[in-house]
Amino acid sequence: MVTRRAEAAGGAGATVDEGPAVQDHYPADAAHCYGCGARNPFGHHLKTRWADGSRTETITRFTPGPEQTAMPGYVYGGLVASVLDCSGTGSAALAGTHAAGLDLEGDGSLRYVTGTLEVRYQRPTPMSVELVVRGRVEEVKGRKVTVALTMTAGEDEVASGRVVALQLPDEMRSS
Ligand SMILES: CCCCCCCCCCCCCC(=O)SCCNC(=O)CCNC(=O)[C@H](O)C(C)(C)COP(=O)(O)OP(=O)(O)OC[C@H]1O[C@@H](n2cnc3c(N)ncnc32)[C@H](O)[C@@H]1OP(=O)(O)O
Numbered sequence: 001m002v003t004r005r006a007e008a009a010g011g012a013g014a015t016v017d018e019g020p021a022v023q024d025h026y027p028a029d030a031a032h033c034y035g036c037g038a039r040n041p042f043g044h045h046l047k048t049r050w051a052d053g054s055r056t057e058t059i060t061r062f063t064p065g066p067e068q069t070a071m072p073g074y075v076y077g078g079l080v081a082s083v084l085d086c087s088g089t090g091s092a093a094l095a096g097t098h099a100a101g102l103d104l105e106g107d108g109s110l111r112y113v114t115g116t117l118e119v120r121y122q123r124p125t126p127m128s129v130e131l132v133v134r135g136r137v138e139e140v141k142g143r144k145v146t147v148a149l150t151m152t153a154g155e156d157e158v159a160s161g162r163v164v165a166l167q168l169p170d171e172m173r174s175s
Helices: 077-099
Strands: 048-050 057-062 069-071 112-121 131-141 144-153 156-167
Touching (some): 048 077, 057 077, 077 112, 077 144, 077 156
Antiparallel strands (some): 057 131, 112 156, 131 144, 144 156
């Protein structure tokens, strides 16, 4: 499946969502994550895709609801961190799978866990606006992938951060 979602031309919005969501290709025994697991009925069900053909930029979208409030009209910072976290591990999975020469749809995705998460809260994050997280793959080194992330709400960059993700150790998998 190919999803193309053209936004307003120019500026921060000129992005196209490209290809399948990596989370739809996670192995079933590693798909329980609250942020991104298809098998977690209570989770965010984040979807991360390549943002263009270069295979270095990713995009993830999420619209928070009132239960994720910090103060009226604004999003809880832990939710912002959670969305950045799983956007980062999803980006790492896309990059690691690609670097290994695997085909996402044919072979499935490699699976990554968070080693380090950095978050910088730049502006209050407004409620009920689609948050767009863009990931930039900085390095793929062995089992380790580093991804820089920005989160925008409309025209405003509200948060940024970085995830260092490690390929999932076998002992962390469960059926
Ligand atoms: C509880 C989780 C359940 C998971 C269920 C499955 C679904 C997954 C869903 C998750 C998705 C959602 C997200 C979640 O919620 S994932 C849940 C939150 N994360 C965790 O619980 C992870 C806990 N930590 C570990 O298991 C280990 O420490 C890991 C696996 C991370 C590394 O231990 P491992 O023995 O594998 O590493 P290594 O010693 O061979 O080092 C290899 C390289 O990595 C570098 N390095 C090492 N550690 C870190 C670090 N912390 N930060 C940065 N870099 C680190 C190290 O310098 C070396 O680099 P270089 O020298 O080569 O350059």
